[in-house]
Amino acid sequence: MNDYTGTMxxxxxxxxxxxxxxxxxxxxxxxxxREKFIQIFQDIANxxxxxxxxxxxxxxxxxxxxxxxxxxxxxxxxFLPEILSLTEEPIIKEYIxxxxxxSPVVDEIVIRGDMPNDDKWLRGIHQDFTYFxxxxxxxxxxxxxxxxxxDIGPLNIISSSHKNGxxxxxxxxxxxxxxxxxxxxxxxxxxxxxxxxxxxGKNRSDKIRFSLQIRINDxxxxxxxxRKFFFPKRQFVQPSKINFPTKFxx
Numbered sequence: 302m303n304d305y306t307g308t309m310x311x312x313x314x315x316x317x318x319x320x321x322x323x324x325x326x327x328x329x330x331x332x333x334x335r336e337k338f339i340q341i342f343q344d345i346a347n348x349x350x351x352x353x354x355x356x357x358x359x360x361x362x363x364x365x366x367x368x369x370x371x372x373x374x375x376x377x378x379x380f381l382p383e384i385l386s387l388t389e390e391p392i393i394k395e396y397i398x399x400x401x402x403x404s405p406v407v408d409e410i411v412i413r414g415d416m417p418n419d420d421k422w423l424r425g426i427h428q429d430f431t432y433f434x435x436x437x438x439x440x441x442x443x444x445x446x447x448x449x450x451x452d453i454g455p456l457n458i459i460s461s462s463h464k465n466g467x468x469x470x471x472x473x474x475x476x477x478x479x480x481x482x483x484x485x486x487x488x489x490x491x492x493x494x495x496x497x498x499x500x501x502g503k504n505r506s507d508k509i510r511f512s513l514q515i516r517i518n519d520x521x522x523x524x525x526x527x528r529k530f531f532f533p534k535r536q537f538v539q540p541s542k543i544n545f546p547t548k549f550x551x
């Protein structure tokens with residue numbers, strides 16, 4: 302196990318539970334951003350001669366009838382300036398610090414658009430750390446663009462599961478009763494350790510579940526620096542073998 306080398310003292314609830322749920326006050330901005338998402342799908346459809354009404358149903362129909370156009374629009378959503386600027390919101394920066402990140406760097410920004418009753422792209426039981434392999438104290442900020450009710454599919458988490466470090470047991474052996482759903486209002490944000498065990502909820506509503514995931518690493522974390530700030534997509538870097546911790550590295 303590698304010792305945590307930051308100077309910040311993480312908030313107690315985060316250390317104990319592996320996550321924090323907080324209000325951002327960004328309700329209006331997030332609602333406007335969701336409208337812009339729909340507008341982008343409308344623009345690409347209209348530019349290619351497709352009649353499109355500006356609503357969720359039209360986006361779903363585009364996904365079913367011309368998926369290449371849907372993907373072309375979807376791939377641009379995370380690059381919108383309004384999305385990129387969310388990492389500079391004071392409330393977001395405050396909670397990054399509360400979780401012990403000393404020198405934050407954005408690993409990746411992802412927008413998901415989960416269609417109703419489309420389970421093909423759902424993420425099963427997992428930890429984000431094993432996919433991204435950044436700093437041991439890395440975090441994920443999960444922000445929805447609409448209310449997250451039980452029917453639209455909240456994230457399911459196992460509180461305090463981050464304390465056990467990397468998942469070694471078979472994923473299908475995890476007791477389902479340990480998971481708790483996390484319903485959220487628009488304007489809420491969920492921030493969690495990349496070691497927290499979680500899974501995607503199933504969307505059984507008639508709306509698209511748009512959500513934002515911001516993955517943050519810490520340049521102040523010595524172990525990651527020793528791995529030359531390894532990033533899996535940077536194939537030319539050959540890191541030393543990563544010894545995933547067996548306990549939470551704080």
